[in-house]
Amino acid sequence: MIRFGLLGFGAIGQLRAESLQQTPGATLSMICERDEKLLALATSKYSAKTTRNYDEMLACDDVDVVIVSTPPNLHRDHCEAAFAHNKHVLCEKPLATTNQDAKAIVEASEKANCVLGTGFNYRFYPAIAKIRELINAGEIGDIDHVRSFAGHPGGPEFTHPWVHKPEIMGGGALMDNGIHVIDLTLHFLGKPTDSMGMATDHTWAFGQSEDNGFLLMRNELGNVASVQASWTEWRGYQFNVEVYGTEGCVRASYPPMLCSVRKKPVGNAKRGRKKSYWFPTFQIKERLKSYRWTIVESFIAEQRDFMLRVGGGVGVGATGIDGLYAVEAARSAAHLECIKTP
Ligand SMILES: NC(=O)c1ccc[n+]([C@@H]2O[C@H](COP(=O)([O-])OP(=O)(O)OC[C@H]3O[C@@H](n4cnc5c(N)ncnc54)[C@H](O)[C@@H]3O)[C@@H](O)[C@H]2O)c1
Missing domain, CATH: 3.40.50.720 (NAD(P)-binding Rossmann-like Domain)
Structure with a gap:
């Protein structure tokens, strides 16, 4: 134990x-x-x-x-x-x-x-685990670029007044919901060698934390990733991660929990083969028990993975270094100097 x-x-x-x-x-x-x-x-x-x-x-x-x-x-x-x-x-x-x-x-x-x-x-959400499995199985060939988004409507969605206070949170949307997809992006892209970004704060105008942050990152092989984090996503909470490779692309999104793989067209075909994954247990249980059920499930998987690491094993969960890279990337765009007011 x-x-x-x-x-x-x-x-x-x-x-x-x-x-x-x-x-x-x-x-x-x-x-x-x-x-x-x-x-x-x-x-x-x-x-x-x-x-x-x-x-x-x-x-x-x-x-x-x-x-x-x-x-x-x-x-x-x-x-x-x-x-x-x-x-x-x-x-x-x-x-x-x-x-x-x-x-x-x-x-x-x-x-x-x-x-x-x-x-x-989020690394333990089944849609993310599935794209990890597809990438590792070579379904999309070599990774070329990653494109991610995380958004919610900001203001009414904040659970605490400190979420938009940079002295407590360290930034705005990129440090809040964005940091999860920054991590997922780097999980697939690998260690970033460069990151830069821009941000806006014209909607909620908190003054010191961005409503929308736009981040560009690159690894040592020259593969590129873009991330948008938003507090003005009026359709409600959502995120997605798309990884493009030389042979196709994979996409994971939530909610609802979905994943798909689309292959590069071959021969005379206009479109490549597509396959979708629906995770019915998650979709049903979440409807019956709320999104908290999904979070608890992911925490159970994350804690099991962490225990494996404590025992000397290698897991897929985020390390401290991963946490550091995500903060560094978020902060390369999530600060006032990146918000260009007219
Ligand atoms: N993984 C996720 O998806 C996710 C989602 C939301 C928030 N978070 C993160 O989880 C963390 C907690 O967020 P939260 O929403 O639960 O905040 P919260 O304010 O609801 O809970 C924090 C608790 O810590 C307690 N606390 C603070 N200092 C303490 C001390 N010295 N000793 C004992 N208790 C102390 C506070 O009283 C408070 O109850 C934050 O880092 C937040 O960013 C993670």
Whole structure:
């Protein structure tokens, strides 16, 4: 059994707790939450020990892994404190609000010789797992470029007032919903050698965080990727990732959970062969139980993958370095200088 401590029992921490109950080989040993009402809720729902003091949780011998589920501006302090107690850390996205803080977290994990993961749970959505499988099976040949999008309507969609505060989030749409698809894009593109971007803030006009961020990245082979992150996607929450190769392309999108592969035309054909994947279990369960069911499922898979890494194995989940690359890429466009006001 691997024993988990959960730091932060807010919106996401509560889903983490639910998913840890269902993760084979995992025990939820301790929950730390500074808000008294939330702490009482944790105590009433779970048999885990509870505390308001994270030093108490970090000093606890019954905790091997800490899930850091606090607001992003606290991640550096909380990760460094966990590593100082030789705990492995799975930290929610974004890893940090600045490049410097993200680097410091990675360095602290290396110094402590502890495993660091970044909570990019979309890697475990079945549509993403399917395009990974198709790419690895050679269905699209060699990767040429990646094109991704993540959007929601911004304002009314924010769960917390701090989501558009750069001092807490580190940026706007690119650091919020965008960071997930930046990670997915780099998951397929590989390490970026260049990234640059532009941004707009004319709709919500938060002043310091972009409504829309447009990012271009390139790897050392010259393959290119573009990402748009939006807080003005009036049709509602959605994301998609498209990977184009020399023999075809794959596309994953959500919601609903879908994936397709389209091959390059051969002979006299105008269009290449197409195959679609529907994931009926996800589509039905999500309708019955809400999108939270999908998140919990992805957390279970992500935690299993992280436990594999703690045991010395190699997983497909995002490492600390992946978290650092995503922050660096987002911040190359998600700052005021990139917003050109007329
Ligand atoms: N993976 C995803 O899809 C996803 C989605 C949304 C948010 N997130 C990320 O998850 C993290 C948490 O977001 P959230 O929406 O749950 O925020 P939240 O504000 O609902 O929860 C954070 C909790 O941390 C607690 N906290 C803060 N400092 C603490 C301390 N020192 N000791 C104990 N408790 C402390 C707060 O009281 C709060 O309850 C953020 O990094 C966010 O970006 C991830």
